Amino acid sequence: AxxxxxxxxxxxxxxxxxxxxxxxxxxxxxxYYLFWYKQPPSGExxxxxxxxxxxxxxxxxxxxxxxxxxxxxSFNFTITASQVVDSxxxxxxxxxxxxxxxxxxxxxxLSVSS
Amino acid sequence: xxxxxxxxxxxxxxxxxKVFLECVQDMDHENMFWYRQDPGLGLRLIYFSYDVKxxxxxxxxxxxxxxxxxxxxxxxxxxxxSTNQTSMYLCAxxxxxxxxxxxxxxxxxxxxxx
Numbered sequence: 001a002x003x004x005x006x007x008x009x010x011x012x013x014x015x016x017x018x019x020x021x022x023x024x025x026x027x028x029x030x031x032y033y034l035f036w037y038k039q040p041p042s043g044e045x046x047x048x049x050x051x052x053x054x055x056x057x058x059x060x061x062x063x064x065x066x067x068x069x070x071x072x073x074s075f076n077f078t079i080t081a082s083q084v085v086d087s088x089x090x091x092x093x094x095x096x097x098x099x100x101x102x103x104x105x106x107x108x109x110l111s112v113s114s
Numbered sequence: 115x116x117x118x119x120x121x122x123x124x125x126x127x128x129x130x131x132k133v134f135l136e137c138v139q140d141m142d143h144e145n146m147f148w149y150r151q152d153p154g155l156g157l158r159l160i161y162f163s164y165d166v167k168x169x170x171x172x173x174x175x176x177x178x179x180x181x182x183x184x185x186x187x188x189x190x191x192x193x194x195x196s197t198n199q200t201s202m203y204l205c206a207x208x209x210x211x212x213x214x215x216x217x218x219x220x221x222x223x224x225x226x227x228x
Contacts, residue, residue: 033214043123045204045219052214091157099213100164101147101172104157 002027006105021077021108023092034075035093082112118220126226133192137205146188147206195227
């Protein structure tokens with residue numbers, strides 16, 4: 001069965017520090033898609049990235065980068081030079097076996113202080 | 115730009131009341147979803163719909179029903195609200211590529227049942 005594990009429940013950093021959020025997944029599918037979402041205090045889940053299992057290139061978008069490693073079933077998310085506005089809950093997700101709905105990890109709460 | 119809206123950000127109801135949560139998307143998506151989010155439990159799928167008048171139970175459908183009379187609108191109904199249904203409710207929609215399309219979320223409704 002599909003499973004997503006975010007072992008870090010809470011992380012606290014000071015502004016300008018780099019921080020990595022871990023995501024480990026389990027699936028028997030050979031083709032699958034992974035996602036990261038951000039949930040700021042306002043509550044809305046904001047889509048950040050989608051990655052398919054055939055593309056193992058790292059992705060960079062501004063201060064955000066993602067490291068996908070099939071060998072370790074991990075899809076980690078790094079924020080460089082963190083800012084207070086990065087404070088949020090971050091979720092990693094994977095589609096269920098039927099491909100109908102997303103299975104989410106429990107989320108990592110990131111607190112960035114000034 | 116992708117847009118999913120929910121009828122209320124905050125709602126307070128009494129035990130036993132019938133509660134309607136409305137969700138509207140403007141992306142012409144076939145699939146729509148209702149999740150609830152609780153501390154420590156993450157996001158759990160209540161129901162989803164893959165077409166007008168079609169629905170499928172998710173992981174926790176008990177105590178809920180849904181209605182999809184038009185493609186853009188998906189309603190979650192609490193027939194007789196109970197205090198254990200106090201939660202954050204998130205609606206989402208996506209296109210028709212199973213297992214790959216990005217889900218886009220609405221802003222959420224924080225429901226309190228007294």
